[in-house]
C-alpha cells in the first residue's frame with residue numbers, strides 16, 4: 001500500500017476476493033497505525049509546515065517511524081494478494097496509514113517522498129477515517145484502468161512534485 005515509484009501493471013482482484021480481503025487489510029493497517037502512533041516521533045519542525053501546506057488538519061497526531069525494512073502483511077492470503085497487486089512490497093520506501101508515516105531509514109532525507117506521505121495523511125482525514133480510506137485506496141488501486149495507479153496516488157505524487165519543483169525554482173531565483 002502507498003508505494004512510491006513502483007510502476008507495475010496492477011492485477012485486478014475479483015470482487016469476492018476483494019471483499020474478503022478488505023477487513024484483513026484494514027486490520028493490518030490499523031495495527032500498523034497503532035504501533036506507529038505509540039512508538040513513532042512527532043513530525044520534525046519542517047514537516048509540520050509541510051503537513052499544514054498539504055492540508056493535514058490534526059498535525060499533532062501524526063507520528064513518524066524509521067524502519068530498516070517495510071512491515072508487510074503476515075496473514076498468508078493478504079500477503080499473497082499484496083505481492084500479486086504490488087500494492088505493498090519490499091521495495092516500498094515509505095507508507096502512510098492514517099496518521100502514521102513509516103519511512104525506511106535509507107529514505108529518511110527524501111523530501112518529496114515525505115511530502116507524498118503527508119498528502120496521504122490528509123487524504124485519510126478527508127475520507128473520514130482509516131477504514132473508509134483503506135477501502136477507497138484499495139478500490140482505486142485494484143480497479144483503475146490502463147494500469148494507472150489511481151486518483152489518490154496521482155494526487156500524492158503531483159502535490160509532492162509541485163511543492164519540490166516550486167522550491168527548487170525559488171532557490172535558483174535567489175542564487
Ligand SMILES: [Zn+2]
Nearest residue numbers: 002003153156
Ligand atoms: Zn503513495
